[in-house]
Amino acid sequence: MSTTLEKTKVSNGKVPHVSQTYEIHRLEVPTTVDRKRILWIYAAPIVGIHILALLAFVPYFFSWTSVIVMLASIEIYGLGISLGYHRLLAHKSLKVPKWLEHGFAMFAACSLQDTPAKWVANHRMHHIYSDDREDPHSPMVTFIWSHFEWLLKYNSATRSITNLQKYSRDILEDPFYMKMEKTQIWPLIYLIHGIAYFLVGYGIGYWKYADHAQALQFGSSLFVWGVLVRTVVNWHVTWSVNSLTHLFGYRNYDTTDNSRNNWLVGLFAVGEGWHNNHHADPASASVWHRWWEVDLTYVVIRMLKAVGLAWDVIEPRHKRVANRDSAAR
Ligand SMILES: [Zn+2]
Numbered sequence: 001m002s003t004t005l006e007k008t009k010v011s012n013g014k015v016p017h018v019s020q021t022y023e024i025h026r027l028e029v030p031t032t033v034d035r036k037r038i039l040w041i042y043a044a045p046i047v048g049i050h051i052l053a054l055l056a057f058v059p060y061f062f063s064w065t066s067v068i069v070m071l072a073s074i075e076i077y078g079l080g081i082s083l084g085y086h087r088l089l090a091h092k093s094l095k096v097p098k099w100l101e102h103g104f105a106m107f108a109a110c111s112l113q114d115t116p117a118k119w120v121a122n123h124r125m126h127h128i129y130s131d132d133r134e135d136p137h138s139p140m141v142t143f144i145w146s147h148f149e150w151l152l153k154y155n156s157a158t159r160s161i162t163n164l165q166k167y168s169r170d171i172l173e174d175p176f177y178m179k180m181e182k183t184q185i186w187p188l189i190y191l192i193h194g195i196a197y198f199l200v201g202y203g204i205g206y207w208k209y210a211d212h213a214q215a216l217q218f219g220s221s222l223f224v225w226g227v228l229v230r231t232v233v234n235w236h237v238t239w240s241v242n243s244l245t246h247l248f249g250y251r252n253y254d255t256t257d258n259s260r261n262n263w264l265v266g267l268f269a270v271g272e273g274w275h276n277n278h279h280a281d282p283a284s285a286s287v288w289h290r291w292w293e294v295d296l297t298y299v300v301i302r303m304l305k306a307v308g309l310a311w312d313v314i315e316p317r318h319k320r321v322a323n324r325d326s327a328a329r
């Protein structure tokens, strides 16, 4: 994390504008990867849920309510990743009560994106080695590698207990996260939340139509769209932060990687698409550096702060510099 921090300069509390492009270079996969060895623990659910989500094309499973629930769920569960796993756990950009932190982590687990400790370890490795060979998911290998192939192939670095302890020691000190790591209970949590979607849909359907067949149709539709399709969309949104925002977009900061600000990813990934801003200042709870770089995760953080549920929120560096300069005058 410190490599980009040290090389990025902000003067006079202003956001710079960098027009020069990063030199794209080809990379081999990390030396610790065995490309012939498939990691079935990830490959099976990723392939399986993509196939099951195709049920969305069957008219029986369609309802407009389910589509709206899916769109809302994309943002809510997306916050589990962006606010929970990313800004709270990986970067410690703010503090919230433990019950709320664990709640965000549960939403993240319901996005089927691994345990908190493993997610954080992979992400911290990404910041340290960003777009260098040991980066677990650089698109300098290939776009497909950074988007999802890196999840499907065995990497002794991301699977090693030693690395987990090295990069996620602080996360594992929390008994709640250690229990998730030791018991690998998160697939069960995902299954339970999927059943809950079905049962709530069934209950609402029966209350509305007083008919078991229609209740079954509505419950199934909520499960297919609100759980399966939403999981697939959330995966691709998170994966796009690893792939698209290291290839396409503009740069405010001359970081030592190819991170870019991409408005499309910013829109779907609740702000995470302003990725060059993030690599330039990973500690910040906000990636909203220019007026149009809307960061929905930061809006939620400000709302939590307003009601006393968030504190020690780290502002972007240009604001920290401006505040320091005005205090020194
Ligand atoms: Zn990145």
Ligand SMILES: [Zn+2]
Pocket: 086, 090, 091, 123, 127, 278, 282
């Ligand atoms: Zn980060």
